[in-house]
Amino acid sequence: MFLQRSKLARRTSLPSAKSQRGVAIITALLVVTIAATISVTISTRLQLDVRRTGNLITIDQGYYYALFAEDYSLTLIKDQEKFDVLVDNLREFGHFKQVFPVEGGTVEGKVTDLNSCININALVNGAAVDPATEERLKRLFSIAGVKGNPTQAITDWIDSGVTDSTTTPDGAEDGYYMNLEKPYRTGNSPLYSVSELRLVRGFEDNKNYDAMLRLSRNFSANEKSPAAPSLCALTTGSKSINVNTATAEVLQSLSSDMTPTIVENIIQQRIQSPYNNIDDFTSSSNLATIIKNTDHLVTESEYFLLRTKAEIGSANMIMYSIIYRDASGKAEVVYRTQRTL
16 A cells, blocks of 8 residues: 555656646747847847948038038139129028039038128127127117117127126126026127027017027018028127128118118119129218218128038938138138037
């Protein structure tokens, strides 16, 4: 009896052949699953690496195409005959645009005149305020629908190295900004972009900020005038305004007596025959009695903005270049940035 029970216990403790085959199958399935997971992971990472490398190559390709457009624009600006064609376009349309087909896509170059707008950094030279620029900015903001008088607050923001605790009612120094919910200090430096005005007192109002942005874009309220920026930020401090390319809003800001009709006459006249000098400009349409201050008014431009857009496949790259042209015709890139200006 004891022997029978012992044999029975040994028989029941040994695994059956079927259970062994089940464990082997499960183990094999686990190994296959793990191998498949590793294979998919490697394949996915490889595809991402290929895609990432392709994107980097495309971006580099677009950048070099943008440099090509920049070099072409420099050639255009240096060559007097081609430059005359460019200026004719700037005077009539506010910009000069060309599209080049390239391998895998296109490159578009658009040149606008930065002397057609008022440089907001020209408002201050060190600690001194430029009266002509200040008056024109006040009128320009008023024309655009900006409420109040933000010029004093802008002056306090960009006057370099000046920490004046005594401000006018419309101004703002550290004492104002440090008491805000999210405090910060004044820039005390030139603006690199007009969008920085968002930090300046008066432009926290969305309507004021939107009105200001419209001035800084290729936009004109007058459909008959060239579509070009009326407000820009040049760190060079250039104060010049080219009356041959200035927008309708900038022309109207030259005097409180300027009317839309007078501005339209100026634009139509300069398209037919550009002004040779400021005396030629003021002698037309009886402007001598309207424009009392001709400071910084010129008939030739020095600064130009090139916006290059390279579209390669599904990717695109945007680059902005500021080009300076001196009186001798020599041209060079003085500032370059990608995506935003």
